[in-house]
Amino acid sequence: MTALAMSGDRAVPSAYNEDVVRKFAIATMFWGVVGFLAGTFIAFQLAFPVLNFDLPWLSFGRLRPLHTSAVVFAFGGNALLGTSLYVVQRTCRTTLFGGRALADFLFWGYQFFIVMAALGYVLGVTQAREYAEPEWFVDLWLTLVWVIYLVIFLGTVLMRREPHIYVANWFYLAFIITIAMLHIVNNLALPVSFVGTKSYSLFSGVQDALTQWWYGHNAVGFFLTAGFLGMM
Known part of the structure; x- marks a missing residue:
């Protein structure tokens, strides 16, 4: 931001950061196509099992969570991040x-998370936890990216030139903070080795199942509900 335009007695930026919003919009469309094509392919696999090709990385069991996560976290996630950065500025x-x-770090960091998660799905490197399949090292990376997201969003709200905090920003903040809490608690795990990919949850039995679906249902409530209410 180099210059300010005056509107009444309030200073308004003449240049918002629309470049990152544009990148998220393009990524949203790209990952949407990927997710929908994956869903179409696994639907055909149900009708024609030969399409599994006897290859583990193309099996229905690995591609189904890839489709789900591509639609929810890649398509939906990029849409939420992009629109939240657009809305909070204005x-x-x-x-x-x-x-x-x-x-830019937020954008590319989130895309890197998506690629790492996708590779984990097809290679079978997962925790086998619904909607939370990526292993511990991918979870750590997403935690870093999400903290950066919170810093950008909250920092923008705190340095606002508009006295009123619009309701959309409260929905976005609820989405960002709650997803952070859910992600961290549900993915508490002990790696077998810090140079390996395998880890085991700190919870076990019924506690593990309860924690997983505390995460799963609230992810629907805040990722797919609160965030999109802010968008609307």
């Missing part, structure tokens, strides 16, 4: 906190 009448470098 409703707060300021550009994004942290500048373009931090916003």
